[in-house]
Amino acid sequence: xxxxxxLLKADDLSKRYEDGVLALDHLNLTVPAGEVYCLLxxxxxxxxxxxxxxxxxxxxxTGTCYIRGxxxxxxxxxxxxxxxxxxxxxxxxxxxxxxxxLEFFAKLGGKTALTKEACYQxxxxxxxxxxxxxQRVKTFSKGMRQxxxxxxxxxxxxxxxxxxxxxxxxxxKAAEEFLEILHELRGEGRAILMSTHDIFRxxxxxxxxxxxxxxxxxxxxxxxxxxTEDLVKIYIDYMKSEPLIA
Amino acid sequence: xxxxxxxxxxxxxxxxxxxxxxxxxxxxxxxxxxxINNAQYSKRLRDYSEQVxxxxxxxxxxxxxxxxxxxxxxxxxxxPAPLSIxxxxxxxxxxxxxxxxxxxxxxxxxxxxxxxLLSTQxxxxxxxxxxxxxxxxxxxxxxxxxxxxxxSGTLRAMLSNRLPRDSVLIGKLAGGAVSLWVPFLAxxxxxxxxxxxxxxxxxxxxxxxxxxxxxxxxxxxxxxxFVIGMAISASTAKTRVSLISILxxxxxxxxxxxxxxxxTAALVHPIRTETQVxxxxxxxxxxxxxxxxxxxxxxYDLIFAGAKPGTADDANSPERxxxxxxxxxxxxxxxEKKAQQMAAIDETYEQQRRRQHNLAVDLSLIxxxxxxxxxxxxxxxxxDLARTKYREAVRSHHKALDNELFSKVKRTIMMHPGGxxxxxxxxQPVDPKKLPKFSIASASLGEAFKTNIRSLAALLFWLxxxxxxxxxxxxxxxxx
Numbered sequence: 001x002x003x004x005x006x007l008l009k010a011d012d013l014s015k016r017y018e019d020g021v022l023a024l025d026h027l028n029l030t031v032p033a034g035e036v037y038c039l040l041x042x043x044x045x046x047x048x049x050x051x052x053x054x055x056x057x058x059x060x061x062t063g064t065c066y067i068r069g070x071x072x073x074x075x076x077x078x079x080x081x082x083x084x085x086x087x088x089x090x091x092x093x094x095x096x097x098x099x100x101x102l103e104f105f106a107k108l109g110g111k112t113a114l115t116k117e118a119c120y121q122x123x124x125x126x127x128x129x130x131x132x133x134x135q136r137v138k139t140f141s142k143g144m145r146q147x148x149x150x151x152x153x154x155x156x157x158x159x160x161x162x163x164x165x166x167x168x169x170x171x172x173k174a175a176e177e178f179l180e181i182l183h184e185l186r187g188e189g190r191a192i193l194m195s196t197h198d199i200f201r202x203x204x205x206x207x208x209x210x211x212x213x214x215x216x217x218x219x220x221x222x223x224x225x226x227x228t229e230d231l232v233k234i235y236i237d238y239m240k241s242e243p244l245i246a
Numbered sequence: 247x248x249x250x251x252x253x254x255x256x257x258x259x260x261x262x263x264x265x266x267x268x269x270x271x272x273x274x275x276x277x278x279x280x281x282i283n284n285a286q287y288s289k290r291l292r293d294y295s296e297q298v299x300x301x302x303x304x305x306x307x308x309x310x311x312x313x314x315x316x317x318x319x320x321x322x323x324x325x326p327a328p329l330s331i332x333x334x335x336x337x338x339x340x341x342x343x344x345x346x347x348x349x350x351x352x353x354x355x356x357x358x359x360x361x362x363l364l365s366t367q368x369x370x371x372x373x374x375x376x377x378x379x380x381x382x383x384x385x386x387x388x389x390x391x392x393x394x395x396x397x398s399g400t401l402r403a404m405l406s407n408r409l410p411r412d413s414v415l416i417g418k419l420a421g422g423a424v425s426l427w428v429p430f431l432a433x434x435x436x437x438x439x440x441x442x443x444x445x446x447x448x449x450x451x452x453x454x455x456x457x458x459x460x461x462x463x464x465x466x467x468x469x470x471x472f473v474i475g476m477a478i479s480a481s482t483a484k485t486r487v488s489l490i491s492i493l494x495x496x497x498x499x500x501x502x503x504x505x506x507x508x509x510t511a512a513l514v515h516p517i518r519t520e521t522q523v524x525x526x527x528x529x530x531x532x533x534x535x536x537x538x539x540x541x542x543x544x545x546y547d548l549i550f551a552g553a554k555p556g557t558a559d560d561a562n563s564p565e566r567x568x569x570x571x572x573x574x575x576x577x578x579x580x581x582e583k584k585a586q587q588m589a590a591i592d593e594t595y596e597q598q599r600r601r602q603h604n605l606a607v608d609l610s611l612i613x614x615x616x617x618x619x620x621x622x623x624x625x626x627x628x629x630d631l632a633r634t635k636y637r638e639a640v641r642s643h644h645k646a647l648d649n650e651l652f653s654k655v656k657r658t659i660m661m662h663p664g665g666x667x668x669x670x671x672x673x674q675p676v677d678p679k680k681l682p683k684f685s686i687a688s689a690s691l692g693e694a695f696k697t698n699i700r701s702l703a704a705l706l707f708w709l710x711x712x713x714x715x716x717x718x719x720x721x722x723x724x725x726x
Binding site for chain 2: 052055057058077078080081083084085087089090091092093094095096100104105107108109110152156162
C-alpha cells in the first residue's frame with residue numbers, strides 16, 4: 001500500500017433510497033492514517049448512511065467507498081478485514097460475558113488464538129472494571145458497553161475504525177475516557193471516521209471536522225482552521241440556513 | 247468462521263431461557279409418552295394373546311356340524327404393533343379381528359371405542375409430541391435467528407467483519423439444529439432405557455433399526471421447521487412479525503392442511519362406506535344364491551320327476567348319477583360367479599378408495615407435518631401400509647379358509663317351481679389342526695419407503711426450498 005493512500009476514502013458517493021430520498025449527495029472525503037475525522041450533522045444528514053456505505057450494508061447509488069484502497073462494493077470481505085466498527089448502541093450478546101463477546105467478535109475479526117489474558121489486557125486498556133470481565137453484558141451500563149465495544153475494535157487491530165455516534169448518551173466522565181482511547185488509537189496510526197452530534201468533542205478530538213446537511217458535506221475544517229473559527233457558531237448557522245434543495 | 251458462528255449459536259441457545267425449557271419438555275414428555283404407551287401396548291398384547299388362545303381352542307375342537315350350522319366363528323386377530331408406542335396411527339382404529347364365514351369376512355370391533363373424546367384431538371405419543379410440540383419449538387428457536395439479531399444490532403456488528411453471509415446462515419442452521427437435536431436425542435435415549443425396564447421388545451426383529459429410522463426422520467422434521475422459521479425470520483425485519491407469521495404457518499401446516507386434505511378428497515372423489523359395500527355384496531350374494539336355488543330346484547324336479555320314492559337317497563340310482571354331477575357343476579358355477587362378482591365390487595371399491603386416498607395424500611403433502619406423519623406411521627407399522635397389509639391378509643385368509651374349510655361344507659338349497667324350498671347339507675371331514683392360521687405380513691422398511699416416496703420427496707422439498715428462500719432473502723437482507 002502506498003503510504004499516501006488514505007485508509008478511508010469516499011469518492012463521489014451518493015445514495016438514493018427506494019422511496020426516493022436522497023440520503024447522500026456526491027460525498028468526497030478521505031481519512032489518512034493517524035487522523036480522526038468527525039462528521040457533524042443533524043439527524044438525517046447522511047452520517048450513518050456514510051458509515052453504512054463503508055460497511056457495504058447498503059450499495060451506493062453512485063460513487064465508491066475505499067478502505068485501504070479496496071473498493072468496498074467489489075470486494076467487501078477483503079475491505080472489512082481492515083476496518084472495525086463501533087456503533088452508538090454497542091451491539092453485544094447480553095447473555096454472554098464481556099470476555100465471551102470479545103472473544104467471539106475477535107474471532108470474526110480474524111484473531112483466532114486469543115488467550116484469556118490477552119482479552120483481559122485489552123479490556124484493562126479501555127478501563128473496563130476487572131470485575132466486569134466475566135459478567136454478563138446485559139447487566140452493563142451504556143458506558144461499559146461502549147468500552148467493551150471499543151476494546152472489540154482494538155483487538156481486531158484494524159487500521160481504520162468507523163464510529164457511529166459513539167459518545168451519544170454517555171456521561172461526561174465516560175465520554176472523556178472514550179476520547180482518551182481515541183487519542184491513543186490515533187497515536188497508533190489508525191484512521192478514525194466518527195459521526196457525532198457532539199460539536200465540543202468533535203472539536204476536541206477531530207483532526208478534521210466535516211459538517212453534513214441533507215446528504216451533502218457542506219463544510220470541512222482542519223484542526224488548525226478551527227483554532228481561529230467558532231465551530232459552534234458555524235454549525236448552528238448551517239443548521240439554521242435554508243434547505244439546500246427547495 | 248463457520249465454527250465460530252456455530253459455537254456462538256450453541257452458547258446463545260444454552261444461555262437462553264428457551265433451551266432449558268425445551269430440554270425439560272423433551273426429557274419429561276418423550277419418555278413419559280413411551281412409558282404410558284408401552285403399558286397400553288402390553289395390555290393390548292395380553293388381550294391379543296388371550297383372544298388367540300381362546301380362538302385356537304375353539305378351532306381345535308371344531309366340529310363340522312358346528313360349521314354347517316354357522317355356530318363357529320372363525321376369527322383372525324391382528325397383533326398389536328410394538329412400535330405403536332411411538333406412533334399409534336391406525337392402531338386403535340383398525341378392527342381388532344375379522345370374522346370369517348362362507349359369505350365373506352366381517353369386521354370385528356376396534357379399540358377406539360374405549361377412547362375418550364379428547365383423544366380424538368391427537369394421541370399422546372412420540373409423533374404427536376414431535377408434530378405438535380417440538381415443531382413449534384423448532385420454529386420459535388428460529389423466529390429471531392435473523393430478525394432478532396437485526397433488532398439487537400448484533401447482525402451489523404457481525405457483518406462489519408470479514409464474514410460471508412452464507413457462513414452466518416449455515417452456522418445458525420447448524421448451531422440451531424444441534425441445540426434442538428441434543429436434548430431431543432437425550433430424551434429418546436432416556437425413553438428407550440425406560441422401555442427396557444418396561445420389558446419392551448426393543449431388540450426383537452428390526453425394532454431398534456426402525457426406531458433409529460424414525461428418530462432420524464424426527465430429527466429431519468425438526469430441522470425442516472427450524473429452516474422454515476429461519477426463512478420467515480430472514481423475510482421479516484421484526485421478531486414480532488416473524489412470530490405471528492410462524493404461528494400462522496404452524497397452524498396451517500399442523501391443523502388446517504392435513505384435515506382439509508381428507509375432506510377435500512372426500513368431496514372430489516366421494517366413495518361409499520364399507521357398510522354400504524358389505525350390504526351390496528350381501529344383496530348380490532342373496533340374488534345369486536336365489537337364482538341358483540331356483541335352477542337347482544328346476545333341474546331336480548326334471549330329473550326326479552316320476553322316480554320311485556327313495557330314489558334321491560340311493561347314490562347308485564341312474565337319477566342320482568345324473569343329478570350329482572349336475573348339482574356339483576351348478577354349485578361350482580354359482581360359487582365362481584359369486585366370487586367373481588364380489589371381487590369386482592371389492593376391486594371397484596378399492597380403486598375408488600385408492601383414488602380418494604391418493605388425492606388426500608397429494609393434497610396433504612402441502613404440509614411437511616402430514617408427509618412426516620405418513621412416513622413415520624408406516625415405519626412404525628401403524629400407517630396406511632399396515633392397513634393395506636391387514637386387508638390383504640384378510641382376503642387371503644378368507645380364500646384359504648374357503649378352500650380348506652368352507653368349501654367342504656355343501657349346502658344345497660333348492661327352490662322348486664311349485665314354491666316348495668328344500669335344503670340339504672353335507673360336509674367332508676376337516677382336520678382342524680391343518681386349518682390355515684391367520685397372519686399378517688409385516689411391511690419391510692423398504693416397502694415403507696417405496697410406498698411413501700412422495701412423502702419423502704415432500705420432506706426433502708420442505709427442507710431445500712425454505713433453506714433456499716432463507717439464503718436468497720438473507721443475501722439481500724437489510725441489516726441496518
